[in-house]
Every structure is written in structure tokens, then in C-alpha cells.
Amino acid sequence: MSLYPLFARPRTVQQAAQVLESMSSGVVVIAGGQELMPHVNHGVLQPEVYVDINALADLKGIREDDGLVSIGALTVHRDTFSDPLVAEKLPLLVEAMKLIGGGRQVHNRATMGGNIVAMHPLYDVVPVLLTLEAQVEVVRGAETRRTSLKELMADPRHGLGSEAILIRVLVAPMAADAGFAYEKLKSSGGAYGSANAAVALTVADGVIASLRLVIGAVADRLVDASEALAFCIGQSWSDALASKVEHCCAGLIDQPLSDHQGDGEWRKAMAGVVAQRAMGRAVARAVAQEGR
Ligand SMILES: Cc1cc2nc3c(=O)[nH]c(=O)nc-3n(C[C@H](O)[C@H](O)[C@H](O)COP(=O)(O)OP(=O)(O)OC[C@H]3O[C@@H](n4cnc5c(N)ncnc54)[C@H](O)[C@@H]3O)c2cc1C
Secondary structure, three states, X not given: OOOOOEEEOOOOHHHHHHHHHHOOOOEEEEOOXXXXXXXXXXXXXXXXXXXXXXXXXXXXXEEEEOOEEEEEOOOEHHHHHOOHHHHHHOHHHHHHHOOOOOXXXXXXXXXXXXXXXHOOOOOOHHHHHHHOOXXXXXXXXXXXXXXXXXXXXHOOOOOEOOOEEEEEEEEOOOOOOOEEEEEEEEOOOOOOEEEEEEEEEEEEOOEEEEEEEEEEOOEOOOEEOOOOOHHHOOOOOOHHHHHHHHHHHHHOXXXXXXXXXXXXXXXXXXXXXXXXXXXHHHHHHHHHHHOO
């Protein structure tokens, strides 16, 4: 181990991938540094080599690509939630990202890629991306691979941040008549949610026709409740259905988080509450669209 950490600033994705491939350990990718540097400052992490990817122009910006919205991994939060294409095609993402805490520093420095790779259960972006069934592009050595975010998150050997680089996230546009909502239950002043829910659904002839709902911040993993909520399809929204949704979603949380933001039993109950609130708002939006 050298006395001081080394710092690499590659100019191309290929160079960055080569640096990562040539190191067996102690190497870490740095993007906005908002997650990484507090760990370094507290001595939790002591990287030997930093690979600063901020000069990789290909990883910045938002564009349409083959009918999908492509968001580069280095795009900072403010540029994502204020982008007109994202506002038009992915309004659920905008609603959630505007609730990200940490103020201007985080909005102007933290990146889409850093948020995804951190895989933090309290963060707000990934629940939305899972709800919208996003795909991601990853470079490892000479190989570029596109995979679903869900698959990536389930793979403990993804190596992101030390062996592989997340290049961009790709999301299919939401249906123009979709109902959507992001609920974030926060303790006063705190940045992170104690329970979050993202939902996207459609309504046809007054009944729910399709539904995806992901719950965050209540367990160490995000919980995709979409299949469990299949009983909602073909139903119109009512108090009775809301209470069935609440009960079902709370029941999905078998190992709730317990911390200063709330104990486990309360978090479990709140998972149900945010899910039914999000669904109620999403259905109301979809019904309003249908009535136009
Ligand atoms: C005070 C504060 C409040 C916050 N509040 C919220 C909140 O309410 N909701 C929320 O969602 N988030 C919140 N965040 C987190 C923030 O949104 C970012 O997710 C976080 O800072 C990581 O992004 P970054 O660009 O800073 O990543 P970095 O700190 O640079 O990196 C984070 C991790 O990702 C890896 N990495 C980064 N980019 C890539 C890439 N392209 N390929 C491979 N690996 C990569 C790094 O190696 C590291 O392991 C908060 C952060 C702070 C500091």
C-alpha cells in the first residue's frame, strides 16, 4: 500500500475500464463523491486508488435512444429532475427526485449512477426505476452489457464501483394516460424517508388495468409489491380496496428496518400506509386523464 492514495482521471470509458481491470483490490470509482467521501472521511473506507470518472463525457446527459429515455450515469440530480424530456416521459421520476434531501449540494453534485450503485434502501431513485422496469448498461473490461436493473440488483457479484462502470440507465416512457405517485414519509427535517412507495398504473373504464408498485426504506431491500397486488386489477378504487392494499403491503415486510427513524413494527405498518396513499393518488390522476 502506498503512503498516499493514487488518483486516476481517465478520458474514455475504455481507459477507465482498463484501470479497473488492472487493479485487483483497493480501487474505487468516484462520481459525485457525496456518498463515498463521508465514508472515507469517517475512516470506514480507505481506497488505494480513486478512479474519477467525471471526464467521461459519454456518461453525461439525457437523450432519447430507440424509443427509450437514456440518462447518463454522470447526470446530476438537478439536471435529471429539471429536464423537459424526463418531465414529459417519466413524471414519476421527477416527482420522486424533487424530494431528494441534502439541498443544492446534493442536487448539483450527486449523480444518477452513484445513487443506483450505492443501492441504499432509503434512497428515492431506485424504487421508481424498478417500478418503471428500467434497464442499465454496464461496462466491465472490454464487455458492454445491457440488463434489467432488477437483475443487476439481485447479483451480489455485480462489481460496480470497483470492477465495472455503470454507463447509463434506460427507461421506457410512461403511458401518456398513466396514473403515478411517489410517497415519502419523512421524519421532520430528515433527508431520508422512513417509508417510501412508487406506483405507476393505468385505469380503463374506471377500473385498474395495470399496476406496478415498489416499496422502499422499510427493509434492507426494496420490495416489489406488484404481483401481490394483482387482486387490484379489474377493481375500482374504494376505501375497502385501499385497506386491502394497506394490509397486503404491510404483510410483505417480514424483516423491517428498526432505527432512529422508526422501529420495525411501525415501519411495517407505514409500508402499508404509503402504498395505499400512493395508489389512491395515482388512481385519481389516471381517472382524471381518462375523463379528458
Ligand atoms: C446529505 C445527503 C442527503 C441525501 N439525501 C438523499 C435522499 O433523500 N434521497 C436519495 O435518493 N439520495 C439521497 N442522497 C444520496 C445522493 O442522492 C446520491 O445517491 C449519492 O450521493 C451518491 O451519488 P454520487 O454521485 O455522490 O456517488 P459517489 O459518492 O461518487 O459514489 C457512490 C458509490 O457508487 C459508485 N459509483 C458511482 N458512480 C458509478 C458508476 N457510474 N459506475 C460504477 N460505480 C459508480 C462509487 O464507487 C461508490 O461506491 C443524499 C446524500 C447526501 C450527502
